Amino acid sequence: MTALLVLEDGRIFRGEAYGATGTGLGEAVFTTGMTGYQETLTDPSYHRQIVVQTAPQIGNTGWNDEDDESAGIQVAGYVVRDPSRSPSNWRATGSLGDALVAQGIVGVSGVDTRALVRHLRERGAMRAGVFSGDDLAADADLVERVRQSPPMEGADLYGAVTTREPYVVAAQGTARFRVAALDVGIKANTPRMLAARGIETHVLPASTTIEEIEALNPDGFFLSNGPGDPATADGPVELTQQVLERRIPLFGICFGNQILGRALGRDTFKLRYGHRGINIPVIEHATGRVAITSQNHGFAVAGEAGERFDTPFGPGRITHTCPNDGCVEGLELVDAPAFSVQYHPEAAAGPHDAADLFDRFAELMSGGGRHRLAGGGS
Template sequence: MTVATTDAALVLEDGRIFRGAAYGARGRTLGEVVFTTGMTGYQETLTDPSYHRQIVVQTAPQIGNTGWNDEDDESDRIRVAGYVVRDPARRASNWRSTRSLDDALTDQGVVGIAEVDTRTLTRHIREHGAMRAGVFSGDALVTDAAMLEAVRASAPMRGADLAGEVSTAESYVVPPRGETRFRVAALDLGIKTNTPRQLADRGVELHVLPSGSTVDELLAVAPDGVFLSNGPGDPETQTAAIELTRQVLAREIPLFGICFGNQILGRALGLGTYKMRFGHRGINIPVLDAATGRVAITAQNHGFALEGEPGQRFDSPFGTARVSHHCANDGTVEGLRCSDVPAFSVQYHPEAAAGPHDAAPLFDEFVTLMEARHAQTH
């Protein structure tokens, strides 16, 4: 595949411009530029709703080798705002592939750029932080000044209320595989496809609710447990979800949150959140369990985090809680556990195959929590 090297541009809000070749759809796209360190799993990355309004840079140099299939999507479509790669595969080669990555991006209107020095770009983001950016190609490739003006006029990620943009519009039910053991209400803040599968495998009938659902709508499901999903944006904007979580905690309904759900639970318990410099995004991030000392290799995708220290205990309106997990790389809060109400959460993705299954037992722990609550109330 021979292409020109100056028919696309990635423009950062600090004025840095990376030039390359158009990849995927042609046009203009704006968002926050972030990098992910996963060597595999680009299809799951692209379809993860947590990447909504983000331009994703792949640090792995070769992307697209296995093409695109019809089984691995984490939602109903590609969710990233834009895509940046170094060396796209000229030919897809995998027995499950139905089309190329380039075709998938083009068909879904995702503007990308290839032949970028992604190592330099990643170092720039690490040094200066995730920031607003734009990918421009085709007729949208205009003067540098005009492109930079468009980027700087775009909305920042801090203060962005995005969960409602990726949440389901209507409630739906995912049946269990086999006998129904428990009924769980899941608040869809940007839920990934594999999460309901993990719960269904454990006999859970999952009722997926829109992000704006009220406590009465949740209680109408008569849930044995409540699940808070992953999702995009600034957790500080999620006042309704935070209040809903407080109502669940007050009723002592077993609760499990992941990623964005971890931040929602934390804010419900009285912790603050902050925007990270460049976030955690990848499938190789070590997390330490304070109680056991064990380290799990995890998949993560978040640009905000909870305030707190490893192993910290703190008082909340619902009793004592503690920071149960932290990142072994930088000490970031990676999990919470309540002592007086049945609730816990983690910042990473136990449904993803990172370690490959180091964190999968967390779903079993959620089931155990519901079993204990059922035995107590009956």
Template structure:
């Protein structure tokens, strides 16, 4: 929902109300008003600006586990999209004065300007432990006047739509196609289906000589191939992959043609569905820039960036037969054995659940863009 913003009242009292009835009181941070969403937590120590502007956080209230947030302020170079997408923001100790040579304004000012309702001064450690035990759930942040009737506020939270069953990617994707030119000589052309793409993703491809044609989430197969692509990419994005029937149908058409294909995050879940696997909602998801993932082919462990609340239900211990040939799980999360990557063995297609574009960091998985380039080189040869 669009929160009501009342700038200039950053010290107003505020309350966070969880779906199960637990409450946390603090003071307003950012805009004063009300907002509803799904409560999730991010374990990253840095990169809050990239988190806030990641379209995958649409309709989510993000709890930062790091106690001090806003130290480096906000700049105009690091946003991953055109706006802040989080539905709400929860921090323990916000920076009083930002200190960074690139900072042009404070995080509090940015949240206020964009109408993002937040809360600070709460015990985010206790809140995170609660979400780990009970799972991600609906939440509301209310600040300003009329916040004492917690029963009424709880009723409003419980009326909010859940994330399961939410079809959101078209709400955050571009409405018009655009092109990100290659940096240096153009080697390949890629059609990128925008399901909530982060700006760093086409940049990472452009660095490798790829001209990226970014298309709306509603793009048809004909529109994908009108770009004359050497490869097709499916991006990250918000919502429940079980609702994404159109992207699944487009991906199946790409698989039929044998065009090199790469998917990230939501794109990994779309590939899972296209191959015939199911998806399911995680208890509290993976969010942050410090998640350990193992490459099952090499045994290498990567520290990776994550933002997902759903996962693919595919077997870890065997190769699966699919309508497009044999498929296997390529990567797995070492914290909980969640599927973190898929690979087709008979067609040039693969995906990962995490974010190799590394905004903000780490860069362990940057090789995946090179793997995509190799698939296009092989196809051309």
């Protein structure tokens, strides 16, 4: 069955139906990860995006019941070159194609993804649609349908992926700290990484108030990753400012980095094609250390390497940048317990170079926590 990837600039890539048949509308982006397609597909940060895999062979290890990063597949569509005919892995419980069908995700295979990625590299991420079925409309009509779909700029998406009810992920062993984690698209491996460090994580809806945070009496506050334009996240930004006023130790990643940036008075902007993959270098300016990181973001905080700036909460500084394009990859407050990074230290999927950031968060809480579970006081 024929399937099409239709871009808003009129370019059309033809292939075969893969996964469910129908229509998927979103933003066409590419990810350079050679592995970890299940984690990519279930990452809430990819909500309403049509993901193009640069790796040519996808689906070799099938689908399993353990590696999902959320309750289901989050992407709006999926584009691959050469899908596996049959999975081969002892952990597999089914095939990738079957998972796409079961969850209604429209895909296209057999596409020249090299040509597609070159096109997106030149023109930038853009609105797109994946269409499959026996009776497709004319090409011009499909292009117009794509152009009528909403752009990613101005997209308020975190509310669509946040948890509806609070839940708790217990610490492994003795609980040392309690963390309030604002879920604006959190990945399942993040609370697991915190739990491994003796941290009890209370995952909270994006609509949580400062009074509800204070009622938990947390040692720290975590801002998760998530989808959409950070310029729309006024509620989480205001909550972050209230947390900073109370000097609760704060750690943010990805969308959380952008929320903290806005809370500190920084602007955010849309990148031409974003950073998506598990092989992206980041420089930490204080040490000169380069980490290879997992990333998925289409927006960034404005700033330059090593820049110091004034905020309502004291001086701040840009701590990390990407050597590829100078994009801000981290910031912190100089005299207050708050820092964030633009990449994914939870490494799902991805390298483990940045896992020590969770240890830094624990150290920050040990020096400035408001309530220490292990110690019975502040």
